[in-house]
Amino acid sequence: MAATNYVVTVQRPTQVTALATGYFTSSTELNLIVAKNTHFEIYIIGSEGLKLVKDVCLYGRINILKCFRLSNMNKDVLFIFTNKYHGMILDCRKTENDQYEILTKCHGLLKDTGRPSIRQPLCTIDTKHGLILLRILExxxxxxxxxxxxxxxxxxxxxxxxxxxxxxxxxxxxxxxxGHQRPAFIILHSCKPESYYVIGKEPEEYN
Structure with a gap:
């Protein structure tokens, strides 16, 4: 049997699955962060347009991408949640040779047993009280x-x-x-088609 060659070209995902803006690389550089399925690109927004400074690959499709900053921090960090139910908080630091290094501050598997929601995962962050709310399951x-x-x-x-x-x-x-002394959140939900309801709650009310 004659020898044959098999050639394949693999292209990285290009579909945008999430976007975020913030001061992630430093406290003075405004960034645009673009998630494209299993990787995200970090751009610096400048007077001449966008400059790509880092491309980071992850295991799993990125569903949620949010920049935030707590009161005791001088720059933003990044919260990511993937379709593999992995959650992580990432930080970015500039090295001595002007390269950007991504550090994992926190991580964890957030998977539970239950009925998955038919809608995309939802996330909101309270930087004053240091809380993240995730809606993954019904x-x-x-x-x-x-x-x-x-x-x-x-x-x-x-x-x-x-x-x-x-x-x-x-x-x-x-x-x-x-503007609340205690954490409070609002939920928009639907009981039937074309009917929407808004309620306000505090996390302690569900304990």
């Missing part, structure tokens, strides 16, 4: 506590997450409400 909201993200330690910590059972189904959106 009837459950996952609450993540953010602790000591300003530390410069290179070691990664586990995400501290808890489940909150809720009665509302078919949630369309969820957001934290600013």
């Amino acid at each position: 009837g459950v909201i996952k609450l993540i506590y953010l602790k000591d993200l300003s530390s410069k330690e290179s070691s990664s910590k586990n995400l501290e997450a808890y489940n909150i059972k809720i009665d509302e189904q078919n949630i369309i959106d969820i957001q934290f409400l600013p």
Whole structure:
């Protein structure tokens, strides 16, 4: 049998699955972060347009991508949630040779047993109280506590997450409400087609 050659060209994903803006690479550089399925690109927004400075690959499709900054931090960090139910908080630092290094501050597997939602995962972040809310499954909201993200330690910590059972189904959106002494969030959900309801809650009400 004659020898044959098999040639294949693999193209990296180009479909955009999430976007975020923030001061991720430094406190003075505004960034556009573009998630394309299993990797994300970091751009610096300048007077001459966009400059690509880093391309990072991950295991899993990126569903959620959000920049945020707690009160004790001088720049933003990045929260990512993938279709493999992995959650992570990433930081970016500039090395001595002007390269950008991505560090994992926290990570964890956020998978639970239950009925997956027919809608995309939802996420909202309360930077004042250091909380992340995730809606992954129907009837459950996952609450993540953010602790000591300003530390410069290179070691990664586990995400501290808890489940909150809720009665509302078919949630369309969820957001934290600013200006409250205690964490409070609002839920937009639908009980039937073309009917929408808004309710406001505090996490303690579900305990």
